[in-house]
Amino acid sequence: MILLSILAMTALVFVSRYVFLEPRLPLRLSPRLQRLLSYSGPAVLTAIWAPIVFTHEHTLWLGQNNPYLWAAALAALLAWKTKNVLLTTVLSMTVFLFLNLVTFAA
Template sequence: MILLSILAMTAVVFLSRYLFLSPKLPLKLNGNAQRLLSYSSPAVLTAIWAPIVFIHDDRLSVSYHNPYLIAAILAAFIAWKTKNVIATTVLSMLCFFVLNSWIL
Protein backbone atom coordinates (compact mmCIF):
# COMPACT_ATOMS: atom_id res chain seq x y z
CA MET A 1 0.00 0.00 0.00
CA ILE A 2 2.85 2.37 0.84
CA LEU A 3 4.59 1.60 -2.44
CA LEU A 4 1.37 2.29 -4.33
CA SER A 5 1.01 5.64 -2.54
CA ILE A 6 4.60 6.59 -3.38
CA LEU A 7 4.12 5.67 -7.03
CA ALA A 8 0.85 7.62 -7.23
CA MET A 9 2.44 10.72 -5.68
CA THR A 10 5.39 10.39 -8.06
CA ALA A 11 3.06 10.25 -11.04
CA VAL A 12 1.08 13.30 -9.88
CA VAL A 13 4.22 15.37 -9.29
CA PHE A 14 5.83 14.32 -12.59
CA LEU A 15 2.71 14.99 -14.65
CA SER A 16 2.05 18.37 -13.05
CA ARG A 17 5.64 19.44 -13.72
CA TYR A 18 5.67 18.01 -17.25
CA LEU A 19 2.52 19.85 -18.27
CA PHE A 20 4.00 23.23 -17.39
CA LEU A 21 7.63 22.68 -18.37
CA SER A 22 7.43 20.76 -21.62
CA PRO A 23 7.99 23.13 -24.55
CA LYS A 24 6.12 20.79 -26.92
CA LEU A 25 2.78 21.16 -25.14
CA PRO A 26 0.74 24.24 -26.09
CA LEU A 27 -0.23 25.01 -22.47
CA LYS A 28 0.45 28.64 -21.50
CA LEU A 29 -0.63 30.50 -18.37
CA ASN A 30 -1.89 34.06 -18.42
CA GLY A 31 -0.09 36.87 -16.61
CA ASN A 32 -2.26 36.76 -13.49
CA ALA A 33 -1.69 33.02 -13.00
CA GLN A 34 2.07 33.42 -13.48
CA ARG A 35 2.16 36.29 -10.98
CA LEU A 36 0.15 34.25 -8.49
CA LEU A 37 2.46 31.25 -8.86
CA SER A 38 5.54 33.43 -8.34
CA TYR A 39 4.59 33.64 -4.63
CA SER A 40 4.49 29.87 -4.12
CA SER A 41 8.24 29.27 -3.77
CA PRO A 42 8.84 31.83 -1.01
CA ALA A 43 5.69 30.66 0.78
CA VAL A 44 6.75 27.01 0.73
CA LEU A 45 10.31 27.81 1.82
CA THR A 46 9.02 29.96 4.69
CA ALA A 47 6.69 27.16 5.78
CA ILE A 48 9.72 24.86 5.92
CA TRP A 49 12.26 27.05 7.72
CA ALA A 50 10.08 29.06 10.12
CA PRO A 51 9.11 26.17 12.44
CA ILE A 52 12.71 24.92 12.47
CA VAL A 53 14.07 28.32 13.48
CA PHE A 54 11.40 29.51 15.90
CA ILE A 55 9.84 26.44 17.57
CA HIS A 56 11.70 24.16 19.99
CA ASP A 57 10.18 21.75 22.51
CA ASP A 58 6.69 22.66 21.23
CA ARG A 59 6.99 26.31 22.21
CA LEU A 60 8.19 29.56 20.69
CA SER A 61 11.91 30.10 21.20
CA VAL A 62 13.00 33.65 20.44
CA SER A 63 16.12 34.27 22.51
CA TYR A 64 19.85 34.52 22.16
CA HIS A 65 20.10 30.91 23.42
CA ASN A 66 18.57 29.67 20.16
CA PRO A 67 21.42 28.76 17.75
CA TYR A 68 18.94 28.27 14.89
CA LEU A 69 17.71 31.85 15.22
CA ILE A 70 21.19 33.36 15.45
CA ALA A 71 22.42 31.35 12.45
CA ALA A 72 19.30 32.32 10.45
CA ILE A 73 19.84 36.00 11.19
CA LEU A 74 23.50 35.67 10.22
CA ALA A 75 22.56 33.80 7.02
CA ALA A 76 20.12 36.55 6.05
CA PHE A 77 22.78 39.20 6.68
CA ILE A 78 25.45 37.31 4.70
CA ALA A 79 23.03 36.70 1.82
CA TRP A 80 22.12 40.39 1.76
CA LYS A 81 25.73 41.58 1.80
CA THR A 82 27.44 39.02 -0.46
CA LYS A 83 24.59 37.79 -2.69
CA ASN A 84 26.57 34.54 -2.86
CA VAL A 85 24.71 31.29 -2.14
CA ILE A 86 27.82 29.22 -1.39
CA ALA A 87 29.31 31.78 0.99
CA THR A 88 25.97 32.15 2.75
CA THR A 89 25.54 28.40 3.12
CA VAL A 90 29.07 27.65 4.32
CA LEU A 91 29.41 30.58 6.72
CA SER A 92 25.97 30.20 8.26
CA MET A 93 26.44 26.43 8.70
CA LEU A 94 29.82 27.03 10.33
CA CYS A 95 28.23 29.61 12.62
CA PHE A 96 25.41 27.23 13.47
CA PHE A 97 27.75 24.35 14.32
CA VAL A 98 29.91 26.56 16.53
CA LEU A 99 26.87 28.05 18.27
CA ASN A 100 25.19 24.68 18.66
CA SER A 101 28.25 23.14 20.32
CA TRP A 102 28.87 26.26 22.45
CA ILE A 103 25.30 27.02 23.55
CA LEU A 104 24.02 23.48 23.91
Protein backbone atom coordinates in the same frame (compact mmCIF):
# COMPACT_ATOMS: atom_id res chain seq x y z
CA MET B 1 -0.32 -0.92 -1.42
CA ILE B 2 2.73 1.22 -0.59
CA LEU B 3 4.24 0.53 -4.00
CA LEU B 4 0.97 1.55 -5.65
CA SER B 5 0.96 4.81 -3.66
CA ILE B 6 4.56 5.54 -4.67
CA LEU B 7 3.81 4.86 -8.34
CA ALA B 8 0.67 7.04 -8.22
CA MET B 9 2.58 9.93 -6.64
CA THR B 10 5.36 9.53 -9.19
CA ALA B 11 2.88 9.65 -12.06
CA LEU B 12 1.13 12.69 -10.59
CA VAL B 13 4.38 14.63 -10.15
CA PHE B 14 5.62 13.69 -13.63
CA VAL B 15 2.38 14.62 -15.38
CA SER B 16 2.04 17.92 -13.51
CA ARG B 17 5.61 18.88 -14.43
CA TYR B 18 5.32 17.65 -18.03
CA VAL B 19 2.17 19.64 -18.75
CA PHE B 20 3.85 22.93 -17.80
CA LEU B 21 7.33 22.25 -19.19
CA GLU B 22 6.63 20.66 -22.56
CA PRO B 23 6.83 23.48 -25.13
CA ARG B 24 4.73 21.67 -27.77
CA LEU B 25 1.63 21.56 -25.54
CA PRO B 26 -0.77 24.47 -26.09
CA LEU B 27 -1.12 25.23 -22.36
CA ARG B 28 0.03 28.75 -21.48
CA LEU B 29 -0.28 30.51 -18.15
CA SER B 30 -1.33 34.12 -17.97
CA PRO B 31 1.25 36.64 -16.68
CA ARG B 32 -0.92 37.23 -13.62
CA LEU B 33 -0.96 33.53 -12.75
CA GLN B 34 2.79 33.28 -13.37
CA ARG B 35 3.36 36.18 -10.99
CA LEU B 36 1.10 34.53 -8.42
CA LEU B 37 2.99 31.23 -8.70
CA SER B 38 6.33 33.01 -8.25
CA TYR B 39 5.42 33.46 -4.56
CA SER B 40 4.93 29.73 -3.91
CA GLY B 41 8.64 28.91 -3.53
CA PRO B 42 9.40 31.52 -0.86
CA ALA B 43 6.14 30.69 0.93
CA VAL B 44 6.97 26.98 1.14
CA LEU B 45 10.54 27.64 2.27
CA THR B 46 9.31 30.04 4.96
CA ALA B 47 6.82 27.44 6.18
CA ILE B 48 9.75 25.01 6.55
CA TRP B 49 12.36 27.21 8.25
CA ALA B 50 10.24 29.47 10.47
CA PRO B 51 9.09 26.77 12.94
CA ILE B 52 12.65 25.45 13.17
CA VAL B 53 14.14 28.86 13.95
CA PHE B 54 11.47 30.32 16.23
CA THR B 55 10.11 27.37 18.22
CA HIS B 56 11.49 24.81 20.63
CA GLU B 57 9.34 22.07 22.17
CA HIS B 58 6.18 23.73 20.81
CA THR B 59 6.87 27.11 22.44
CA LEU B 60 8.16 30.39 21.05
CA TRP B 61 11.94 30.62 21.57
CA LEU B 62 13.31 34.13 21.09
CA GLY B 63 15.99 34.01 23.76
CA GLN B 64 19.60 35.04 23.38
CA ASN B 65 20.67 31.40 23.66
CA ASN B 66 18.86 30.30 20.47
CA PRO B 67 21.58 29.23 18.00
CA TYR B 68 19.01 28.80 15.23
CA LEU B 69 17.97 32.44 15.55
CA TRP B 70 21.56 33.75 15.50
CA ALA B 71 22.52 31.60 12.49
CA ALA B 72 19.33 32.57 10.64
CA ALA B 73 19.96 36.27 11.28
CA LEU B 74 23.53 35.88 10.01
CA ALA B 75 22.30 33.96 6.95
CA ALA B 76 19.75 36.68 6.15
CA LEU B 77 22.38 39.40 6.50
CA LEU B 78 24.93 37.52 4.38
CA ALA B 79 22.37 36.71 1.69
CA TRP B 80 21.33 40.35 1.52
CA LYS B 81 24.84 41.78 1.45
CA THR B 82 26.78 39.22 -0.63
CA LYS B 83 24.08 37.52 -2.73
CA ASN B 84 26.35 34.45 -2.68
CA VAL B 85 24.47 31.24 -1.86
CA LEU B 86 27.52 29.09 -1.16
CA LEU B 87 29.16 31.63 1.14
CA THR B 88 25.90 32.22 3.00
CA THR B 89 25.27 28.51 3.49
CA VAL B 90 28.78 27.59 4.61
CA LEU B 91 29.27 30.53 6.97
CA SER B 92 25.84 30.31 8.59
CA MET B 93 26.18 26.54 9.06
CA THR B 94 29.64 27.01 10.58
CA VAL B 95 28.38 29.69 12.97
CA PHE B 96 25.41 27.50 13.91
CA LEU B 97 27.68 24.54 14.60
CA PHE B 98 30.03 26.69 16.71
CA LEU B 99 27.15 28.24 18.67
CA ASN B 100 25.38 24.94 19.18
CA LEU B 101 28.43 22.91 20.21
CA VAL B 102 30.65 25.43 21.99
CA THR B 103 28.87 28.57 23.09
CA PHE B 104 25.38 27.41 24.06
CA ALA B 105 26.27 23.84 25.12
CA ALA B 106 24.85 23.28 28.55
